Amino acid sequence: MRTTAIMNLKGGTAKTVTAINMAAILARDYAQRVLLVDADSQANLTEFVTEGLPDGISLGGFSDLLRGTEAFPMPTKMQNVKILAADATLMELDVTATTTGLAHPMALADFLDTVEDRFDWCVIDCPPAFSAGALAALAAADEVVIPMKLDAFGIRGMANLMEQIMNMRRVNADLEVAGVLPTMVYPDPEQQKALEDLRFRLARAQIRTFRRIRRSPKVDQSTFAQEALIYSSPKGKITHDYKFFVHELVGNEEGGEI
Numbered sequence: 319m320r321t322t323a324i325m326n327l328k329g330g331t332a333k334t335v336t337a338i339n340m341a342a343i344l345a346r347d348y349a350q351r352v353l354l355v356d357a358d359s360q361a362n363l364t365e366f367v368t369e370g371l372p373d374g375i376s377l378g379g380f381s382d383l384l385r386g387t388e389a390f391p392m393p394t395k396m397q398n399v400k401i402l403a404a405d406a407t408l409m410e411l412d413v414t415a416t417t418t419g420l421a422h423p424m425a426l427a428d429f430l431d432t433v434e435d436r437f438d439w440c441v442i443d444c445p446p447a448f449s450a451g452a453l454a455a456l457a458a459a460d461e462v463v464i465p466m467k468l469d470a471f472g473i474r475g476m477a478n479l480m481e482q483i484m485n486m487r488r489v490n491a492d493l494e495v496a497g498v499l500p501t502m503v504y505p506d507p508e509q510q511k512a513l514e515d516l517r518f519r520l521a522r523a524q525i526r527t528f529r530r531i532r533r534s535p536k537v538d539q540s541t542f543a544q545e546a547l548i549y550s551s552p553k554g555k556i557t558h559d560y561k562f563f564v565h566e567l568v569g570n571e572e573g574g575e576i
C-alpha cells in the first residue's frame with residue numbers, strides 16, 4: 319500500500335479537494351482500493367464523502383484510533399473508496415498533542431499495517447496545523463503532497479513546512495516529498511511567472527513541482543453536489559488537471575528527497 323499525506327500548514331490550499339479528487343480518480347481509473355483518512359477535526363472530507371455522521375456517536379473513526387481503541391473504515395459514496403472518518407472529538411486530542419504529545423503516535427501507521435491487504439493506496443487529508451492528526455499522518459505516510467496557492471503567503475509558509483517535515487523525519491525517517499501541487503492557478507501572466515519562479519526555486523531544492531490545478535468555479539459546485547469532479551464535471555478543464563496530477567503521481571515511483 320502506498321500512503322500519501324496531503325499536507326500544508328497553511329489553511330485553504332485545496333488539501334481536501336485534492337484528497338477527494340485524487341481518491342476518486344485512483345479508484346475509478348486505476349482500479350485502486352483506496353482508504354481515505356480524514357485527519358482534520360473540521361471533518362470536511364468526511365462530510366463530503368459520507369451521508370453524514372450521527373452526532374455524539376463513536377463510530378470507530380480516526381480519533382478512536384488515536385485514543386488507542388479500535389477503528390473501522392466506513393463505506394463512502396464512491397465505489398472502492400472507504401474512509402477513516404473524523405469528528406469533532408479530534409479537537410480535544412489536538413489540544414493535548416501540543417502540550418504532552420500523542421499517547422499513540424504510531425496508531426495510524428500500525429493500523430495501516432493491519433489493512434495492508436485490503437487497500438492499495440491510502441490518502442490522508444491533513445489539517446492546516448501540526449496537530450494530533452497531522453503528527454499521526456506524517457508518522458504513517460510514505461510521502462507528502464503539498465498543495466500550494468500561488469501567493470506570497472503560501473510561498474513563505476512553505477519554508478516553514480519544510481522545516482517541520484524535517485522534524486517529522488525523526489519519527490519517520492523514510493518520509494519523502496512527492497512534490498508541490500500549485501492549486502487555484504489563474505491564467506494571467508503574473509500567476510504564470512509566479513509558477514515559473516516557484517518551479518525554479520523548488521527544482522534547486524530538488525523538489526518536484528506538479529504541473530498545476532487551475533482555478534474553477536466547478537470546484538465549489540462539486541462541494542455542493544458532494545461529488546468528485548470526474549462525476550460532477552467529467553469534461554471540465556479542472557477535471558483534466560486532477561487526472562493529469564494523478565498520472566504524474568502514479569508514474570513517480572521514487573518520490574523526491576527532502
Ligand SMILES: Nc1ncnc2c1ncn2[C@@H]1O[C@H](COP(=O)(O)OP(=O)(O)OP(=O)(O)O)[C@@H](O)[C@H]1O
Binds near residue numbers: 531
Ligand atoms: N481549483 C480550485 N478552483 C476554485 N476553488 C477551489 C479550487 N480548489 C479549492 N477551491 C476552493 O477553495 C476552498 C478551500 O479548499 P479546501 O477546503 O480543499 O482547502 P483545504 O486546504 O483543505 O482547507 P483547510 O486548510 O481549511 O483544511 C474551498 O472553498 C474549495 O471549494
Ligand SMILES: [Mg+2]
Binds near residue numbers: 362
Ligand atoms: Mg481541508
